[in-house]
Amino acid sequence: MAGHSAFKNIMHKKGRADAARAKMFAKLGREITVAAKMGMPDPAMNPRLRLAIQAARAENMPKDNIERAIKKAQGGDSDSYESIRYEGYGTGGIAIIVEALTDNRNRTGGAVRAAFTKFGGNLGSTGSVSHMFNHVGEITYPASAGSAEKVLEAAIEAGADDVVSDDDGHVIICGFDSLGTVAGALEEALGEAEGVKTVWTPNLTSPVDEEQARTIMKMVAMLEDDDDVQNVFANFDISEDVMKKLTAA
Numbered sequence: 001m002a003g004h005s006a007f008k009n010i011m012h013k014k015g016r017a018d019a020a021r022a023k024m025f026a027k028l029g030r031e032i033t034v035a036a037k038m039g040m041p042d043p044a045m046n047p048r049l050r051l052a053i054q055a056a057r058a059e060n061m062p063k064d065n066i067e068r069a070i071k072k073a074q075g076g077d078s079d080s081y082e083s084i085r086y087e088g089y090g091t092g093g094i095a096i097i098v099e100a101l102t103d104n105r106n107r108t109g110g111a112v113r114a115a116f117t118k119f120g121g122n123l124g125s126t127g128s129v130s131h132m133f134n135h136v137g138e139i140t141y142p143a144s145a146g147s148a149e150k151v152l153e154a155a156i157e158a159g160a161d162d163v164v165s166d167d168d169g170h171v172i173i174c175g176f177d178s179l180g181t182v183a184g185a186l187e188e189a190l191g192e193a194e195g196v197k198t199v200w201t202p203n204l205t206s207p208v209d210e211e212q213a214r215t216i217m218k219m220v221a222m223l224e225d226d227d228d229v230q231n232v233f234a235n236f237d238i239s240e241d242v243m244k245k246l247t248a249a
Contacts, residue, residue: 027230028056029069030101034081036073051180054187054196058140086112087130088123090219090234092212095129096121097200098223099231108228115226119219132235133200136161137179139172139186140195151190158185169194173201202235210242217246 032052039046043053049070056066084105086098096116102108116123139160145151148165155163155172159182162173174182176198183196208216216236223232238246 023225023227024059025056025061025065026227027101028052028059028061029065030081031230032056032066032069033073034083034101036070041070041074047180051183051196051198054180054183054193058193058196084108085126085130086123087126087128088116088121089129090116090121090236091119091215092206092208092236094206094208094212094216095132095202095235096219097130097133097233098229099233100226100228101230102228104228108226111226111228112223115219115222118222119215121219130200132204133202133233135176135198135200137174137176137182138195138197138199138201139174139179139183139193141170141172141186141190142194143167143169145170145190154186154189155182157189158182160186197231199231200233202233205235205237208236208238208242210245212236213238213242213246 032049035046035049035052039049041049043050053066081101081103082105084100084102086100086109088096090096098112100108100112113123115121141151146154148163148170151165151170151172152163158172158174159178160172160174164171164173172182172186179196179198183193186193213236216234220232220234223229
């Protein structure tokens, strides 16, 4: 199992998904506010806002929360946030990308650097590892959305680039710039998605042993616990044997 999806699956099994919901809503709300402040408050006229709202709806964020986040930007009393990407290496040479929205570069940079240092990693310059990833759009649907054939047909019609279907569901990949359009077309064909987001997918993955996997996951957890951090991506690969040990612990 590759990269960050492995971490998410394990944490879900550990029961942390519900505990993190409030923090997730706060981060989604921040993205909506920033998007609305940077452009028009109308999602039809603001692609970034439209995508942020799609992502929030996919995570079952209440409509009232979404509307409050937009009104916060319109009120002019919201903080000024900027998008920053941090890149570096974790234990075992694992490449890591951290995306953040912050109103204080020093605070966020210090927290990210502390996480890398604590778990034996090294923070590099922007661009030091991103060349090892592809920046794409990812739309997920549960298996109940339809057969692999049905989803593939809908994805092709929507302009997606690839589809991976298994017993757990469907993952649809599209270009970074076309995510909003593809997600909208898929919603008309298949209903609301389970997830809509931009992701960094590794060109090559690096295998990790049990100890390295635990260290990387602790590092990712520390990074994601920071209010300024929006997303964390890594190129580690966990074998089935290691996965069994991690989930059994």
